Amino acid sequence: xxxxxxxxxxxxxxxMFVVPQAPAEDIxxxxxxxxxxxAARLARLEASSVVIIGADHYFNFGTGCLPQYLIGTGxxxxxxxxxxxxxxxxxPASEALAGFIAEHGHANGFDWAVARAFTxxxxxxxxxxxxxxxxxxxxxxxxxxxxxxAAGVDPYIRMQRAIELGGAIRAAVEAAPADERVVVIxxxxxxxxxxxxxxGRVNEDFDREIMGYACRGELSAMAALSDDYILxxxxxxxxxxxxxxxxxxxxxGARGEVIDYAAVREWVTGLGxxxxxx
Numbered sequence: 001x002x003x004x005x006x007x008x009x010x011x012x013x014x015x016m017f018v019v020p021q022a023p024a025e026d027i028x029x030x031x032x033x034x035x036x037x038x039a040a041r042l043a044r045l046e047a048s049s050v051v052i053i054g055a056d057h058y059f060n061f062g063t064g065c066l067p068q069y070l071i072g073t074g075x076x077x078x079x080x081x082x083x084x085x086x087x088x089x090x091x092p093a094s095e096a097l098a099g100f101i102a103e104h105g106h107a108n109g110f111d112w113a114v115a116r117a118f119t120x121x122x123x124x125x126x127x128x129x130x131x132x133x134x135x136x137x138x139x140x141x142x143x144x145x146x147x148x149x150a151a152g153v154d155p156y157i158r159m160q161r162a163i164e165l166g167g168a169i170r171a172a173v174e175a176a177p178a179d180e181r182v183v184v185i186x187x188x189x190x191x192x193x194x195x196x197x198x199x200g201r202v203n204e205d206f207d208r209e210i211m212g213y214a215c216r217g218e219l220s221a222m223a224a225l226s227d228d229y230i231l232x233x234x235x236x237x238x239x240x241x242x243x244x245x246x247x248x249x250x251x252x253g254a255r256g257e258v259i260d261y262a263a264v265r266e267w268v269t270g271l272g273x274x275x276x277x278x
Contacts, residue, residue: 003173007251009276010038011187011272013126013267020085022267031267046181051184053123057152060121068113069113071101073115075093091128092142092144097173100172104175109168110165160222163246165246184250187243188241191269210238214256217251222248
């Protein structure tokens with residue numbers, strides 16, 4: 001029987017790697033330091049597996065094939081979109097638990113799309129490299145389970161369904177035969193406008209609204225957010241708060257703590273880091 005022992009809600013901003021020196025030094029140190037703090041906190045949770053819930057950015061999926069949600073159950077590597085300082089490499093997986101989550105979902109109304117081998121993009125690779133890998137280097141064995149949500153290209157997964165999917169992940173973990181300690185990581189957001197005339201805009205009010213819902217465990221408030229509201233106030237990149245909602249759905253009733261936040265226009269994103277407590 002497994003247990004979800006904690007969670008994190010973090011960004012996956014590739015611009016941090018492309019132009020790392022763009023913001024002021026104090027902002028740079030704080031944001032890279034927030035990832036380091038997440039890694040330190042993950043180490044204390046003694047996890048055996050992490051479920052990283054990400055999106056796709058037209059690298060694996062697009063208009064030709066767009067699953068609403070997918071789980072990687074075999075070999076994992078990435079990122080497919082190689083970045084400066086973020087090269088493609090194998091990612092230690094947690095194949096048995098990933099397969100069980102898919103099977104449990106199929107038996108309980110969640111028809112997972114399944115990737116027997118999966119090359120993730122930066123949405124999964126960044127938190128794995130910056131949060132999970134440092135813990136592995138300390139000697140802890142942690143397998144990564146990548147989960148993809150349709151949050152980059154419409155039709156988007158419904159926010160309520162993303163929350164329900166988080167519940168399905170939790171139910172599967174708790175029904176798993178192995179004694180797993182699992183941490184969920186919702187990877188994405190917060191406000192950012194991608195490839196539009198507003199690119200570079202960050203809406204701190206929207207970001208703090210979403211972090212507030214996360215810290216108070218307000219799943220109903222997350223579910224009530226309309227796509228029109230998200231697009232207007234958070235931009236097309238903020239559709240990725242579905243990954244936050246899914247992670248929150250895996251930890252119903254959990255409260256959170258903001259580790260750090262900054263509206264980093266030089267990196268075109270509101271960067272928020274939240275820990276969820278089981």
